[in-house]
Amino acid sequence: MSPSLASARACLSSVFGFDSFRPGQEEIIAPILAGEDVLAIMPTGAGKSLCYQLPAIIGDGLTVVVSPLIALMRDQVAQLTNYGVAAAAMNSANDSDESRRVFDLIRRRELKLLYLAPERLARPDTVDFLRRSGANRLAIDEAHCVSQWGHDFRPEYLALGEFRRGLGQVQTIAFTATADAATRADIAERLFDTTPRIFIGGFDRPNLMLAMQAKDSPRRQLLGFLKDRKGDSGIIYCSSRAGCEDLAQGLNDAGHRALVYHAGLDKKVRENNQDTFLREDGIIMVATVAFGMGIDKPDVRFVAHADLPKSIEAYYQEIGRAGRDGLAAETLTLYGLGDVRLRRQQIEDSQASDEQKRVERQKLNALLALCEAPRCRRQTLLSYFGETTQPCGHCDLCITGVLLRDGTVDAQKALSAIWRTGQRFGTEHLVNVLIGQDNDAVLRFGHDQLPTFGVGKEHSRDQWRALFRQFYAGGLISQDLSEHGGWRLTEAGGEVLRGRARIDVRTETLKAKGKSAKREK
């Protein structure tokens, strides 16, 4: 007979010392106890580990937990052992004494949980041994690592399907903090033979303040964000190693304490910086996305992005490292057209299949739509994960409000400039045409003779740049990647140009010049 929820509750207090389940835990544990396959999507900090640890403790047999990080395994094994639970890890960090001890425990069927490193999955001897030793459940942590569409693909995770069949089709339960619909379907298909029960936990993290800003002068914007946060610990993500070094230098020069973390650093230095960040207060870790997975520092007070994250999932996961103690934490994400161009180029240049590139492009577009969202940012974010909510009242857009105005005439001017210059120029040249800047290139191409020349003088160069982003986010224009990133009209753009459709744009990107501010009324 399978253990009951009553025994689960008893275990919760007797072993873990908690008096109640967190939201979602009970709903996930019940079908696990009933022997079902489960895919659970719960935000970071929601308490996923307990969902596989508890059934393992009160059930028969051995639960094999696959987890991508040795440090994480070590923490969990130490914690469980501390609770008096028979748990151990099998990974490259074990010396031969430790390995022997673990093997003996498994052979004698004394172990409840075995944490297994992903690289062990592909070893037939490991699978055979575990099957013969009564392994009867497979738990997969960070399950999005199996999906090439997720943001943290681990090739070793692909061996999971084979491993599972090798164990004899054991019950499989998988956990992840981020998965949009596409990634979710991909995980379900790769890890399970039949459709598992899928749980989507509440993604809202009300204590995280969400804010995004168009990048104009990133150093100044970030220093502004950090101004009142001396003494707080935080993370700033940059897309490149050089960017990390550069920004950290700038922050240190400005009197902050910044350290760097990226894959190009010597392992010793990297570990040292990480330890310092975990141990001390008031350190800003300037890092690439190599930093953070499995980092459990509850009092990270802010996370910022100096560059656009890779996708909404990556964004959510990265900002999710702030405020895990439940106290208020701030986030700020900077986005610029250069970031977008780079991401697009990376997608086109990758070896991915056409299908995958299409998914990647969609994800990038979704992220841009979030950046330039016309309504509550939290609402927009949560709707991406399939949750509907009311406006939150404390994101940047709720606080400052987001004013929309009719941008159709501006769009027609820009679209006309794109069309008349042959759909092969980028923003800067087009803006020169619009504001009537007769520089060398404009003259050489004879663009000063176009009827569009100078029709956009009412906006500044920056305002036009922002407008191009809005038109892009609004799907009116697309970028030609084979040429020099020139803008082209999409079908929707054609409709606006011909006056058959209209578009609203955000006004707050357009407040630099008094003239247009008045027009907005």
Ligand code: ADP
């Ligand atoms: P996740 O893996 O979802 O990011 P963890 O499993 O690391 O989250 O859990 C986050 C924290 O919440 C841990 O410190 C854990 O001990 C605690 N926790 C989990 N479940 C409960 C509960 N029912 N009551 C109180 N604390 C809990």
Ligand code: ZN
């Ligand atoms: Zn809001």
